[in-house]
Structure formats: C-alpha cells, structure tokens
Amino acid sequence: MKAAVLAGVKKLIVKDIPTPIPEENMALVKIKSCGICMTDYKAYSGARKNLDYPMIVGHEFSGVIETVGESIRFFRPGDEIIASPVSNCGICTNCRQGLTQYCKNGAVIGGDGMDRIIDGAFAEYVLVPENSLYYKPENLSFDAAALTEPLAGSYKGLIEYSQLKIAEDLVIIGAGSMGLLASMIAQKAGAASVIMIDVDDWRLNFSKNCGATDLINLTKKDPIQAVYSILPKGPDIVFEAAGPLSAAQLAFDLCRRGTRLNEFGVTTEGTINVSPAEIHWKETRVDASFSVYPRVMQQSIRLMEKGIVDPNKIITHRFNLDEIEEAMNTMKKSDRIKIIINP
Ligand SMILES: [Zn+2]
Ligand SMILES: [Zn+2]
Structure with a gap:
C-alpha cells in the first residue's frame, strides 16, 4: 500500500510499504478521508518530541x-466506518472509572497523548481495533465523518465538562478547527453570545459563519476591555482553544466570579501567572478536556447525522496522499482551517 511515512523532522516520504494484515480483533480499513490535526x-515539524521515527501519523x-481479524464480532468487510483514534481495554482502573481516554493498556492510532502510538491514517490502509469502530450513517460524507473525533472533542469539552447551558455567554479563544466546532455547537446549544478571540482577521471573519456573534482581534484591541464592553457582567464560560501560554493566561484574566474556564487547547509546556487565592475568591471553575471517549463519539455522529452541526463548513482544503507535503505546508498558512487528505 501507499503510505506517507514520517522518517524524521520534515521528512515525509510517500512510498509503498506492506499492507498490514488484520489479526484477532483488528480490522483493515481502506481510508477515504483523514483530517490533518x-x-x-x-509531529512533522519536530515540535512534538514523544514519537519514534519512522511512523505514520x-x-x-x-x-x-476491507478485511477483518478472526475475532471481530460486529463489523464486516464493506461496512462504512468512522474510527476513534483511541482504543481501550475496558478493564483497567482508568477504563472502569469511565476515563477510557487514559486507558493503561490502550493505544492511539497515529495521534498523541497515550504511551502506545500505532500507525495512523495518512496511508491507503490502517489497522483499527474493533472497539474503536463506529458505523458511518449513510447521509454523512466520508470527509464530514473524518471530523467526528475533533467534533467529539469540542462537544466533550464544552457540553459534557463545561456544561454550557441555554442563554449563557461564552468566550472562545482561538478560531482554529476546534474553536470553530465549539462555536457551532454553542450556537445550537442556545448560547446567548459566542465571542471569538483570535489574532487573525481572516479566521475571525470565517468564524461568523460558524456561530460567532462577536469578534475580537487581540492584536488590535485589549481583549479584556473588549469582552467586558460586550458583556458587562463577564462571561459564563471561557473556552481556551488556542494553545499558547499567553492564551491560557488570557483565559484566566477574563474570568469574573464563578466563570467556568476550560483549558481545552493542547497547551504549550510551561507555566503562567495564576493566583490560587484569586481562584478561591472568584470561585473560578477550572476544567480541561483531553481526547474523546465512546459516548461523545456517538453524540458527535448524532450531531452530524441529524444536521445539527455541519463540519463541512470548516473544510478549506483537500489534497491527495502524494500531495501531503504541500498539505503540511498549508498548515502554516493563516487562511486555512481544516485540511483533508483523500488518499
Ligand atoms: Zn486531533
Ligand atoms: Zn483500560
């Protein structure tokens, strides 16, 4: 099969490698669509250190x-599927607490955040354990279906953890894929305002089509003053979906009494200036959300199947596998949101 093998920093080589053979509870999946996260x-640029080359992300x-291992029970060749990158054992203490995304025996397919990383989906085929497979509804395109996991991540953070309720006021920091998916969910969940903060006007304008009600470019105005002039009582939720430490700092600085803060972005390592006393006196509710678990995958499929959220809105570029290097370089541009690889 053809695969984009990451052989080292900025060394992405498209070449023929043996097609894996599914054993036991694994299915071999012919990939139709894979988003770039x-x-x-x-991993490509070298900013991520926790991986061993060569690998497929x-x-x-x-x-x-395409084919299934002998102990696959519920899926058959020809089934159209969506995969969760996270597989889990169901038996370890983390799984039994419901924290399957932290499974001690689990693995992540081509992703990050677990000790075991197995080959990912920038290839013609990939192996997927059965409990990571979900049936794709017929009315969902493969491209939309590929965005189940990021949509599930935003849903988990905003609805399940931060518990956004109707008529609440939300600030999202970061108009990237995750921030925009969160914004679309917030609009449908009945948020009164969705204030989007970013450094880039193109992205901010893009977010208007994804439910943002107010836009703040923090390079042009003081974001705290700007938020409090729109919301004199302050935000109910601040959703940090950007990643830089300055964004995490801003998230804390935006809180009024009782604000629910979600440190959702994959944050840069380091520390910020946060006062525990201030958290106490303000009763700041600090939360975070990492990865996904089965219920939010299922809910994310439901959101798309019922037309409540359309992730096609955030797809700005499509490339085939041979063009993956160009696709990776497009990630650096500010006028892109979600890039899809169609092998
Ligand atoms: Zn991702
Ligand atoms: Zn487990």
Whole structure:
C-alpha cells in the first residue's frame, strides 16, 4: 500500500510499504478521508518530541472495512466506518472509572497523548481495533465523518465538562478547527453570545459563519476591555482553544466570579501567572478536556447525522496522499482551517 511515512523532522516520504494484515480483533480499513490535526503538523515539524521515527501519523479518519481479524464480532468487510483514534481495554482502573481516554493498556492510532502510538491514517490502509469502530450513517460524507473525533472533542469539552447551558455567554479563544466546532455547537446549544478571540482577521471573519456573534482581534484591541464592553457582567464560560501560554493566561484574566474556564487547547509546556487565592475568591471553575471517549463519539455522529452541526463548513482544503507535503505546508498558512487528505 501507499503510505506517507514520517522518517524524521520534515521528512515525509510517500512510498509503498506492506499492507498490514488484520489479526484477532483488528480490522483493515481502506481510508477515504483523514483530517490533518495540529498534533500531526507538530509531529512533522519536530515540535512534538514523544514519537519514534519512522511512523505514520493521522488520526481523524473514516473509510471502508476491507478485511477483518478472526475475532471481530460486529463489523464486516464493506461496512462504512468512522474510527476513534483511541482504543481501550475496558478493564483497567482508568477504563472502569469511565476515563477510557487514559486507558493503561490502550493505544492511539497515529495521534498523541497515550504511551502506545500505532500507525495512523495518512496511508491507503490502517489497522483499527474493533472497539474503536463506529458505523458511518449513510447521509454523512466520508470527509464530514473524518471530523467526528475533533467534533467529539469540542462537544466533550464544552457540553459534557463545561456544561454550557441555554442563554449563557461564552468566550472562545482561538478560531482554529476546534474553536470553530465549539462555536457551532454553542450556537445550537442556545448560547446567548459566542465571542471569538483570535489574532487573525481572516479566521475571525470565517468564524461568523460558524456561530460567532462577536469578534475580537487581540492584536488590535485589549481583549479584556473588549469582552467586558460586550458583556458587562463577564462571561459564563471561557473556552481556551488556542494553545499558547499567553492564551491560557488570557483565559484566566477574563474570568469574573464563578466563570467556568476550560483549558481545552493542547497547551504549550510551561507555566503562567495564576493566583490560587484569586481562584478561591472568584470561585473560578477550572476544567480541561483531553481526547474523546465512546459516548461523545456517538453524540458527535448524532450531531452530524441529524444536521445539527455541519463540519463541512470548516473544510478549506483537500489534497491527495502524494500531495501531503504541500498539505503540511498549508498548515502554516493563516487562511486555512481544516485540511483533508483523500488518499
Ligand atoms: Zn486531533
Ligand atoms: Zn483500560
């Protein structure tokens, strides 16, 4: 099969490698569509250190089952599927607490955040364990289906953890894929205002089509003053979906009493200036959200199947596997949101 093998920093080589053979509970999936995540770009650019070359990245994908291992029970060749990049054992203490994204025996397909990383989906085929497979509804395109995992991530952070309720006021820092998916969910969940903060006007304007009600370019005005002039009582939720430490700092600085803060972006290592006393006196509710678990994958499929959220809105570029280097370089541009690889 053809695969984009990451052989080292900025060494992405498209070449023929043996097609893997599914054993036991694994399915071999022919990939139709795979999104590029910032963590994939960080693996390519060398910003991510926790990986061993050579490897194949790519963890946001959909496809069709080609063949199955002998102990696969519920899926058959020809089934159109969506995959969760996270597989889990169901038996370790983390799994039994419901924290399957932290499974001690799990693995992540082409992604980040777990000890075991297996080959990902920037290839013609990928192996997927059965409990990471979901049926793709017929009315969903493969491209939309590939964005199930990022949509599930935003849903988990905003709805399940930060518990956004109707008529609440939300600030999102970072108009990237995750911030825009969160904004679309917030609009449908009945947020009264969705204030989008970013450094780039193109992205801010783009977010108007994804539910943002107010736009703040923090390079042009003081974001705290700007938020409090729109919301004199301050935000109910601040959703930090950008990543730089300055964004995390801004998230804390925006809180009024009782604000729910979600440190959602894959944050840069380091520390910021936060006063525990201030958290106490303000009763700041500090939360975070990492990865996904089965319920939010299922809910994310539901959101798309019922037309509540359309992730096609954030797809700005499509490339084939041979063009993956160009696709990675497009990640650096500010006028892109989600890039899809169609092998
Ligand atoms: Zn991702
Ligand atoms: Zn487990």
